[in-house]
Amino acid sequence: MLENAGLIDIDENGPTTLEPVMYHRCRSMNAFDAIYCSKCSMALNQQAVLKVEQSTDEAKRSDEYQMLVERREIW
């Protein structure tokens, strides 16, 4: 995560990082600190992607997921 800190450029001339950013995949504008795109709900930064992967991992370990997997294996 430390390498991400270098991407935030603190500009004393103006709060440039507070401006909306365009998400290149769907060209919609999102708040500078948005984690997910408001239009397509895709993760806007690597941290968000990691978070999604983490919760997917957690879900896979849960009993509920195991039940779903077992149900599918009955086919």
Ligand SMILES: [Zn+2]
């Ligand atoms: Zn989008």
